[in-house]
Amino acid sequence: MQDTTLTSPVSPAKTSSPGWIKPVLAAVVIAAIGFGGYVSLAKRPVAPNVGFVTIQGEKITPDSLRGKVVMVNFWATSCTTCVAEMPQMVDTYNKFKPQGMEFVAVAMSYDPPNYVVNYAETRHLPFKVALDTDGSAAKAYGDVAMTPTTFVIGKDGKILKRYLGKPDFDELHKLLATSLKS
Template structure:
């Protein structure tokens, strides 16, 4: 074969490679992870079970009282919760295992946090959610129990509110 009769080979290979990359990205996005099915223990001693969260859009926020970004974002998390709680959203703020329980309790009470606050005393919740080590880390879980989004650091609240509105109405 002459060089000119093989001129089509490189563009075809490039098109196939681009299609494969695109399909790989689509498959990654479409295969959302199922959120861990675990029971949290609230600072009030209540169990927050997977059954109690079933069919709701849930935000799970890993935080610590010693984390300046966590403390800074908390009023916005309260506003987010207050905006969406009436539409079926649930929120669990999970204090990291290194956070002294009395600090967490004091923070939750003095700030009058309106959502569920849980202690991860043994680190099992952070481990179940993919070895969460950095705070804040927030997961948005859809009504189907699958993780819609993971935020590392403070979320873009406009984008978060859009995602919550879509998920709650969908």
């Protein structure tokens, strides 16, 4: 049988590229990544102009949240992941509240108000707990259906991150620390 392997008559020394190509290529890649990051940050959606009513009847207006880093957590008392993550949400709130973070836990429209009130009171939730009785807040935030869904909103009113399910709390804490410093 005949050997059909292709070989190149050019020696390896002659096929290597000039020394300037790798640094230029690296610079182009870095610039492209930087530009992509800029474009993604520039295109961050603005948080909906939605207010909330807490279980105590307090109205939270969009104006009262402007200029602050805000977490909006859609949850339900019937959601096992929501209930399991709530102690970490409390810890997150307690850690970042002194630096100016606001937190609104928004109970889904299907969650009975008396269950929400009971849960919030018996667990001594330190942040604002709101009822979304007509589902308008969930709809405004992109038809939230899965719980938990958490939004981190920057001081500029733009959504920094949306977490579906339980967040990676180390990542969340880094995001909050950075956002609160800016």
